[in-house]
Amino acid sequence: MKEQERFEPRIIGFLCNWCAYTGADLAGVSRMKSAPNVRVLRLMCSGRVDPTFVLRAFQLGADGVLVAGCHPGDCHYQEGNYKALRRTLLLKRVLRQFGIDERRLRLEWISASEGEKFARVANEFTEEIRALGPLELTAALETGPALELEEVRA
Amino acid sequence: MITVNINGVERQVPEGTTILQAARALDVSIPTLCYHPWLKPFGACRICTVQVQRPRGYELLTACNTPCEEGMVIRTDTDNVRQARRVVLELMLARWPNVPVLQQLAAELGVEKPRFRSEFCDEDPEACILCLRCVRICEEVVGASAIGYEDRGIKRRVVTPFNRESEACVACGACAQVCLTHHIKFEPEDYRGKPPEFLLGPNTAIFIPTPQAVPKVPRIDPEACIHFKTNGCQKCVEVCEAKAVNHEMTDQEIEIEVGQILLATGYELFDASVMSQYGYGRLDNVYSALDIERMLNATGPTGGRVLLKNGQPPRAVAIIHCVGSRDENYQRYCSRVCCMYALKFAHLIKERCPEAEVYDFYIDMRAFGKGYEEFYSRVLHEGTNVIRGKVAEVVQAGWSKQDEGTLLVRCEDTLIGRFREIPVDMVILCNAIVPQRDAERVARLFGLSRSPDGFFLERHPKLDPVATSTDGLFVAGCAQGPKDIPDSVAQASAAAARMLATIAKGVVEIDPVRAEINEEFCSGCRVCNALCPYSAIEYLADKNVSRVNSALCKGCGTCVAACPAGAITGYGFNDRQIQAELEGLLAVR
Numbered sequence: 007m008k009e010q011e012r013f014e015p016r017i018i019g020f021l022c023n024w025c026a027y028t029g030a031d032l033a034g035v036s037r038m039k040s041a042p043n044v045r046v047l048r049l050m051c052s053g054r055v056d057p058t059f060v061l062r063a064f065q066l067g068a069d070g071v072l073v074a075g076c077h078p079g080d081c082h083y084q085e086g087n088y089k090a091l092r093r094t095l096l097l098k099r100v101l102r103q104f105g106i107d108e109r110r111l112r113l114e115w116i117s118a119s120e121g122e123k124f125a126r127v128a129n130e131f132t133e134e135i136r137a138l139g140p141l142e143l144t145a146a147l148e149t150g151p152a153l154e155l156e157e158v159r160a
Numbered sequence: 161m162i163t164v165n166i167n168g169v170e171r172q173v174p175e176g177t178t179i180l181q182a183a184r185a186l187d188v189s190i191p192t193l194c195y196h197p198w199l200k201p202f203g204a205c206r207i208c209t210v211q212v213q214r215p216r217g218y219e220l221l222t223a224c225n226t227p228c229e230e231g232m233v234i235r236t237d238t239d240n241v242r243q244a245r246r247v248v249l250e251l252m253l254a255r256w257p258n259v260p261v262l263q264q265l266a267a268e269l270g271v272e273k274p275r276f277r278s279e280f281c282d283e284d285p286e287a288c289i290l291c292l293r294c295v296r297i298c299e300e301v302v303g304a305s306a307i308g309y310e311d312r313g314i315k316r317r318v319v320t321p322f323n324r325e326s327e328a329c330v331a332c333g334a335c336a337q338v339c340l341t342h343h344i345k346f347e348p349e350d351y352r353g354k355p356p357e358f359l360l361g362p363n364t365a366i367f368i369p370t371p372q373a374v375p376k377v378p379r380i381d382p383e384a385c386i387h388f389k390t391n392g393c394q395k396c397v398e399v400c401e402a403k404a405v406n407h408e409m410t411d412q413e414i415e416i417e418v419g420q421i422l423l424a425t426g427y428e429l430f431d432a433s434v435m436s437q438y439g440y441g442r443l444d445n446v447y448s449a450l451d452i453e454r455m456l457n458a459t460g461p462t463g464g465r466v467l468l469k470n471g472q473p474p475r476a477v478a479i480i481h482c483v484g485s486r487d488e489n490y491q492r493y494c495s496r497v498c499c500m501y502a503l504k505f506a507h508l509i510k511e512r513c514p515e516a517e518v519y520d521f522y523i524d525m526r527a528f529g530k531g532y533e534e535f536y537s538r539v540l541h542e543g544t545n546v547i548r549g550k551v552a553e554v555v556q557a558g559w560s561k562q563d564e565g566t567l568l569v570r571c572e573d574t575l576i577g578r579f580r581e582i583p584v585d586m587v588i589l590c591n592a593i594v595p596q597r598d599a600e601r602v603a604r605l606f607g608l609s610r611s612p613d614g615f616f617l618e619r620h621p622k623l624d625p626v627a628t629s630t631d632g633l634f635v636a637g638c639a640q641g642p643k644d645i646p647d648s649v650a651q652a653s654a655a656a657a658r659m660l661a662t663i664a665k666g667v668v669e670i671d672p673v674r675a676e677i678n679e680e681f682c683s684g685c686r687v688c689n690a691l692c693p694y695s696a697i698e699y700l701a702d703k704n705v706s707r708v709n710s711a712l713c714k715g716c717g718t719c720v721a722a723c724p725a726g727a728i729t730g731y732g733f734n735d736r737q738i739q740a741e742l743e744g745l746l747a748v749r
């Protein structure tokens with residue numbers, strides 16, 4: 007395949023400050039190869055991931071979304087990751103209704119010491135999304151009024 | 161008080177004092193056999209016979225169980241007394257002619273050749289002479305009553321109930337301790353399952369853990385203490401003049417309110433018996449590094465001498481590095497301190513057993529610190545044989561008499577590229593340093609992370625090596641990773657300085673990342689109330705709104721993500737900021 011034809015997915019990674027983000031940092035400090043396709047957005051906790059952020063990411067052109075937090079029981083705020091788990095499972099159902107393949111949303115537990123795991127997840131997920139191809143948005147999501155966050159919240 | 165006269169000397173004694181006690185107070189010696197100061201007087205052997213003046217003549221009485229009376233006149237040095245004692249002894253020797261305590265007394269009393277010989281004569285030098293001190297101490301002091309006697313007169317014998325192994329015996333050894341003839345022997349497997357002649361730990365029930373112990377007071381091992389088995393004994397309570405021994409003491413939970421914590425819970429030694437090829441716990445004279453630390457210690461069980469199990473100094477010692485470290489099957493990391501303490505061992509063994517050959521088996525010699533490489537070359541010049549290669553196994557050398565107790569170390573010498581078998585009689589394993597077994601629980605307790613090797617994770621390996629991801633919690637020493645004493649001290653000092661700085665400042669700075677509820681948008685649904693892990697959100701019933709207590713809020717953002725009205729703002733990470741970030745991140749293809 008020629009260079010410019012290769013599809014480079016854009017992936018948003020919502021990483022919690024204490025585990026996943028530190029793990030990603032460690033991957034970098036340890037010079038591990040991880041796909042640059044994952045564009046990292048740091049939050050204090052995976053429990054902060056508002057489902058609308060995920061939808062908004064898809065709306066803005068992301069091909070995949072990775073939510074990564076601490077391992078169960080390790081959340082810096084005790085149980086934010088359990089809330090993230092519940093929300094992600096629900097959100098996957100919503101994604102299906104929007105015609106988005108639920109594999110485009112992935113939840114992972116990555117501890118602060120798991121630089122290697124972060125690199126592996128980033129690489130695997132990138133390949134998986136590459137195989138799924140670019141995200142084609144349905145008209146509903148492109149203009150979905152529910153997603154006009156600014157209007158509601160400013 | 162009553163007055164007695166012993167051999168012409170008057171003395172006041174408290175009422176109830178026995179003649180023996182009064183005599184001993186006056187330094188008048190009276191031989192005894194069945195008497196023991198801890199036991200009730202028994203009066204069985206009669207060797208303590210003395211003469212008491214009576215209005216018409218005198219009376220021969222046993223001193224150990226006769227109480228003094230007012231005005232009593234006692235003689236211990238007359239011919240009558242000596243004669244009586246000699247007869248007692250002759251009769252005993254008639255039955256037990258070879259028992260050393262009796263022979264010794266005989267010599268003192270001038271009995272040369274006994275006139276009698278019993279038809280029940282027992283030639284055994286360790287025969288039971290029926291003083292019954294064993295039976296009495298077991299009942300009166302230990303409180304176990306595990307032994308008694310059967311039959312009468314000439315047939316009397318000390319036995320366990322029904323001649324079976326006694327279930328009541330607590331294996332304290334008191335009976336053997338008071339036995340005058342070694343008829344009762346105590347051969348304990350120590351309660352930790354180690355042979356008694358070579359215990360590397362305390363071997364009494366009450367002991368001061370180490371000479372440097374803080375606080376330096378004895379403590380009682382409840383598993384070994386007789387009192388906890390039978391409710392008896394408490395001899396330590398009797399002898400302690402300060403009345404400091406208290407068997408009722410139990411563990412206490414004490415709550416202390418603190419603002420900062422330094423975790424310095426250290427390490428544990430890797431259990432080398434898992435690597436069965438090295439024979440730890442299976443072969444005699446294979447030791448762990450900490451066993452050897454105890455042995456080399458001047459206050460240790462051997463007084464700092466290096467000894468084999470048979471009490472002899474070793475002729476050849478093997479020191480094996482990296483046991484469980486740098487090993488794909490156990491710990492992948494280097495334990496960092498072993499090379500240097502192995503060289504320390506080599507040096508000390510050479511110093512204490514100059515005749516011994518020392519073989520040091522290493523993979524790489526890591527002499528990383530200040531003065532360490534110099535120490536390495538010094539040890540080389542002292543004649544330690546260093547062999548580069550990982551030891552394959554340690555085996556018993558052979559079964560012939562000449563090989564007894566020797567071990568063979570099999571290894572590849574990678575510098576000469578040859579397989580070697582080296583006979584030694586002592587093997588020292590340099591066990592890996594591993595995290596404490598409760599590290600997982602402690603990490604959970606403090607909300608800490610652990611690195612892949614299991615040690616506590618610092619906030620940043622370079623920029624913040626003593627803090628952790630939890631505010632106010634610091635780590636130092638081997639709890640954070642294997643390191644030697646200088647490094648542990650440096651890290652601990654740094655942590656202490658950080659903590660002091662906070663104390664000196666008097667205020668704690670908290671992250672500005674906090675949640676706030678806009679009361680205008682809040683519908684009072686109370687969804688957020690239950691979600692907050694810190695119960696930082698209170699509901700104001702009068703206004704029908706929720707409010708965040710910003711001192712309690714830690715800023716996780718869970719409530720922000722959940723509020724159906726979008727009424728909560730997470731400072732530092734508010735919706736608009738995240739929106740903008742998303743837009744920025746996805747702006748470029």
Ligand SMILES: Cc1cc2nc3c(=O)[nH]c(=O)nc-3n(C[C@H](O)[C@H](O)[C@H](O)COP(=O)(O)OP(=O)(O)OC[C@H]3O[C@@H](n4cnc5c(N)ncnc54)[C@H](O)[C@@H]3O)c2cc1C
Binds near residue numbers: 429453501504638648
């Ligand atoms: C055989 C051997 C020889 C060594 N020789 C040398 C040497 O010659 N020179 C040198 O510099 N270094 C040497 N070291 C290394 C040295 O032992 C360590 O550097 C040092 O002990 C580390 O100190 P620490 O305080 O971090 O941990 P530790 O010494 O392990 O102390 C930790 C303490 O915390 C306590 N603790 C654990 N868990 C808890 C809990 N949950 N609650 C309360 N208390 C707890 C433990 O009981 C212990 O007292 C040697 C190590 C070994 C194994």
Ligand code: SF4
Binds near residue numbers: 384388392394
């Ligand atoms: S009560 Fe005191 S003397 Fe008796 S066994 Fe226990 S510690 Fe030892």
Ligand code: SF4
Binds near residue numbers: 708712716
């Ligand atoms: S941000 Fe987290 S800690 Fe703060 S009020 Fe909301 S749920 Fe509680």
Ligand code: FES
Binds near residue numbers: 025053084
């Ligand atoms: S802080 Fe990592 S998931 Fe909550």
Ligand code: FES
Binds near residue numbers: 191192203205224225
């Ligand atoms: S010591 Fe007095 S009778 Fe035995």
